[in-house]
Amino acid sequence: MRGRHQPWSRERRVVSPTRRQPQSPSSRRLVAGIACLAGLSVSAVVWFRPSPQGGGGAPCPHSRVETKRVGVRDINGRSVFEGVPCEEAVVDAGLCFRNEELYCLPSFIIGGAQKAATGWLRQWLATHPELSQGGEHEVHYFDKLEDSRASDWSSRYLPFFRTASTRHYSFEKTPDYLPNATALAAIRGLLPSVKLVFLLRAPAARAYSAFQHHCRRLRIGAIPASRRSARLRAATTHEAVVFSLEATRAQWARCETLRPPCSPEAFESFLATYDNASTRIVDWGLYALHLANVRSIFPDDQIFVAIGEVALARASAFFEDVVAWLGIRRFDFATLPTYRDALGRQQLRQPGIFGFFDMWYMRLNVAMVHKHAARPMLARTKTRLGAFYKPHNLKLDALLLYQAPAISVFPPRSTIDDGRKRSLLPPSWGGGTTPSS
Numbered sequence: 001m002r003g004r005h006q007p008w009s010r011e012r013r014v015v016s017p018t019r020r021q022p023q024s025p026s027s028r029r030l031v032a033g034i035a036c037l038a039g040l041s042v043s044a045v046v047w048f049r050p051s052p053q054g055g056g057g058a059p060c061p062h063s064r065v066e067t068k069r070v071g072v073r074d075i076n077g078r079s080v081f082e083g084v085p086c087e088e089a090v091v092d093a094g095l096c097f098r099n100e101e102l103y104c105l106p107s108f109i110i111g112g113a114q115k116a117a118t119g120w121l122r123q124w125l126a127t128h129p130e131l132s133q134g135g136e137h138e139v140h141y142f143d144k145l146e147d148s149r150a151s152d153w154s155s156r157y158l159p160f161f162r163t164a165s166t167r168h169y170s171f172e173k174t175p176d177y178l179p180n181a182t183a184l185a186a187i188r189g190l191l192p193s194v195k196l197v198f199l200l201r202a203p204a205a206r207a208y209s210a211f212q213h214h215c216r217r218l219r220i221g222a223i224p225a226s227r228r229s230a231r232l233r234a235a236t237t238h239e240a241v242v243f244s245l246e247a248t249r250a251q252w253a254r255c256e257t258l259r260p261p262c263s264p265e266a267f268e269s270f271l272a273t274y275d276n277a278s279t280r281i282v283d284w285g286l287y288a289l290h291l292a293n294v295r296s297i298f299p300d301d302q303i304f305v306a307i308g309e310v311a312l313a314r315a316s317a318f319f320e321d322v323v324a325w326l327g328i329r330r331f332d333f334a335t336l337p338t339y340r341d342a343l344g345r346q347q348l349r350q351p352g353i354f355g356f357f358d359m360w361y362m363r364l365n366v367a368m369v370h371k372h373a374a375r376p377m378l379a380r381t382k383t384r385l386g387a388f389y390k391p392h393n394l395k396l397d398a399l400l401l402y403q404a405p406a407i408s409v410f411p412p413r414s415t416i417d418d419g420r421k422r423s424l425l426p427p428s429w430g431g432g433t434t435p436s437s
């Protein structure tokens, strides 16, 4: 897209030839005056937002913008606006803008949870002929804002969503949105009718996966005993293991960066170093809390929550449900060419790789997986984390089963109703059976 703050170009409007015109010049002037005043006040109320503080964008030319709240269901009724939108324009999910290229704001967002196979979900949904993924992997726009005003969306967010046609519905994935109330409020402010999909994974497994993720990015370090502060010495009998994004500068300066993959013992020391609630590696698994936040910002019928382990095991049924909920055409994901990788995970085949290259790619995949695979979490760490998460999981189960019927869930509530032990959560979550009240 070229410059910012360009005025809207004129929208083509069809004016009905049967519309009656006022007869005398004075009545025509009177009607025109009233219409002008009405137009100005409607525009002021509907199309203007207060200018962001300090953001000196050009004011929106008001009269030609005709935004309409559209979600993914309004398949053929989408408005396309010509030109570059000004930052103050009131927009919504699914709106399109044409300025040499076509850009459509996302109709839905995969907002989490981090390390719950959101990449798998993104890749598979991107193969749907009506969907167009924005950003290469993750967009990270709303979680990087300073406050909940997405004031530079047209220059920093919209460009991710170049789209081939208005028949394609854009989406993005950024798993960091789920635990971030500011990001969620900013999404709601910019895209009020956007739909949100959350894939959740057993929180202990998620935490270990997140720990390894940050370890691979060289963000986990150990402070040798000789360099530990008195507070850290008191906090842990193990070697203190800290996380650069949360450690103080002074702590990190005393650290030796751990080489990936980090050991399960290092994970245990990490948990001993931090209070559970003071590290995002642990508290990003407090899904009941985060979903309560989401629900205070978005209506339930815009939210889809899937239990990742069940979704992965019953992928066809899961995608069928997601696609039906989005309101787009059915698509048989089971026909996609897939393979099992070295860890037994079902993966999409890379398009255009055949024969020798295919074999070479598979070998490389196996080698890479073995090189980077971490040892499994220690049983005692799993037990400890399981006990910490259990009350939160029970709350999540109760929320999804009984308290928020308008939230769509996978597995569907109807399929797990065996009368006695009702729970959406599989045994790998460490037991989440809810009392049926």
Ligand SMILES: Nc1ncnc2c1ncn2[C@@H]1O[C@H](COP(=O)(O)OS(=O)(=O)O)[C@@H](OP(=O)(O)O)[C@H]1O
Residues within 6 Å of the ligand: 113, 114, 115, 116, 117, 118, 119, 120, 175, 209, 210, 212, 213, 312, 344, 345, 346, 347
């Ligand atoms: N097809 C399939 N089957 C089973 N498991 C799968 C699959 N695809 C991804 N995964 C696992 O999901 C973890 C990565 O999650 P995300 O894609 O959400 O990661 S990220 O937040 O985008 O970084 C990561 O978990 P860990 O291996 O435990 O780290 C992946 O192995």
